[in-house]
Amino acid sequence: MAHPYDLSREQLAELLSSEPNYRVEQVWRALWNEDRLISEITTLPGALRRRLAEELPSALSVKNDVQSDRGMTRKWVFELSDGATVETVLMAYDDRVTVCISTQAGCAMGCTFCATGQAGFTRQLSVGEVVEQVVFAARAAAPRRLSNVVFMGMGEPLANYAVTVATVKALHEHRGLSARHLTVSTVGVAPAIERLAKEGLALTLAVSLHAANDVTRSELIPLNRRYPLERLRIACEDWIATTSRRLSFEWALIDGVNDTERAAGELARYALPLRAHVNLIPLNPTPGYLVMGSPRERVREFKESLEELGVNVTVRNTRGRSIDAACGQLASVTNAKRRPVTLRR
Ligand code: SAH
Numbered sequence: 403m404a405h406p407y408d409l410s411r412e413q414l415a416e417l418l419s420s421e422p423n424y425r426v427e428q429v430w431r432a433l434w435n436e437d438r439l440i441s442e443i444t445t446l447p448g449a450l451r452r453r454l455a456e457e458l459p460s461a462l463s464v465k466n467d468v469q470s471d472r473g474m475t476r477k478w479v480f481e482l483s484d485g486a487t488v489e490t491v492l493m494a495y496d497d498r499v500t501v502c503i504s505t506q507a508g509c510a511m512g513c514t515f516c517a518t519g520q521a522g523f524t525r526q527l528s529v530g531e532v533v534e535q536v537v538f539a540a541r542a543a544a545p546r547r548l549s550n551v552v553f554m555g556m557g558e559p560l561a562n563y564a565v566t567v568a569t570v571k572a573l574h575e576h577r578g579l580s581a582r583h584l585t586v587s588t589v590g591v592a593p594a595i596e597r598l599a600k601e602g603l604a605l606t607l608a609v610s611l612h613a614a615n616d617v618t619r620s621e622l623i624p625l626n627r628r629y630p631l632e633r634l635r636i637a638c639e640d641w642i643a644t645t646s647r648r649l650s651f652e653w654a655l656i657d658g659v660n661d662t663e664r665a666a667g668e669l670a671r672y673a674l675p676l677r678a679h680v681n682l683i684p685l686n687p688t689p690g691y692l693v694m695g696s697p698r699e700r701v702r703e704f705k706e707s708l709e710e711l712g713v714n715v716t717v718r719n720t721r722g723r724s725i726d727a728a729c730g731q732l733a734s735v736t737n738a739k740r741r742p743v744t745l746r747r
């Protein structure tokens with residue numbers, strides 16, 4: 403069943419073919435520029451509104467709604483029409499409002515330290531299901547304007563490639579979000595990065611690196627066995643050459659695993675030739691991974707080591723930990739089988 407944001411303008415026109423032409427623009431504007439639910443488009447005749455609401459039901463229904471950071475972080479668990487669940491996180495900062503969206507219910511990549519990966523894969527989301535997360539968050543953010551969208555919720559965006567690209571295009575073209583303010587985070591699906599580079603989108607790409615030697619990275623990220631660091635480097639070089647856009651690396655600091663001087667050296671050697679920006683974040687605790695995030699002091703030292711080596715680095719602050727809304731903590735999949743994972747150190 404189609405949802406409001408699944409439809410192109412042409413498909414909407416088809417649905418409204420028995421109505422006067424101007425209705426198409428009216429509904430389209432209400433959905434894409436005014437963030438209205440169909441039931442709220444009160445300028446439509448009641449019968450038409452009811453027919454549209456029935457034929458294009460909302461994709462998301464709120465199952466849970468929690469806040470933290472004194473209301474500056476808010477997480478929703480949404481139930482989809484088939485009962486699958488996904489999570490969306492809204493984060494308000496002084497200078498911007500960011501929503502973190504999911505592209506899949508669950509994730510098949512199985513990264514050991516990630517709650518979504520521990521829970522396994524349920525299904526792909528549709529464009530309508532992904533876009534509606536953004537619109538829902540924008541409504542909640544009002545009167546502040548939603549400025550940034552990060553594809554860092556549940557799922558691997560490049561494993562739902564067509565939907566991710568269509569969502570980026572729709573948010574940019576129909577909703578007027580600057581592509582520069584859209585960040586797609588990937589675990590490192592090398593051929594998909596190369597394909598994405600050719601799409602001509604000025605978006606920001608974040609690669610979840612977490613380790614710059616293959617032994618450690620393969621333990622953390624099973625996909626590294628398929629696309630090891632040398633293969634990933636080729637894709638990163640291709641991204642930069644094709645798009646002229648900066649690349650960033652995400653690095654979750656894990657106590658004793660990837661927060662050592664040696665790890666900093668490996669990271670610098672990998673990141674410097676690519677002139678990548680590194681975002682450090684202390685690992686968020688998840689039920690299935692028994693290793694801790696690095697202590698604050700170690701985070702500072704690791705950052706300083708990288709700076710001494712000439713790497714451009716930022717420490718990201720953790721939002722929403724107390725409501726399981728922080729990076730990698732999203733795991734609303736209710737039928738999840740959680741297995742404890744241990745890591746060789
Ligand atoms: N699948 C994509 C995007 C979703 S995950 C990816 O892996 O990039 C979003 C980010 O959260 C990634 O950088 C991921 O590595 C990170 N992450 C996952 N689990 C985490 C945890 N427990 N603590 C901190 N970051 C985590």
Ligand code: SF4
Nearest residue numbers: 509511513516519589
């Ligand atoms: Fe999937 Fe990203 Fe989690 Fe890995 S870190 S399991 S790719 S959501």
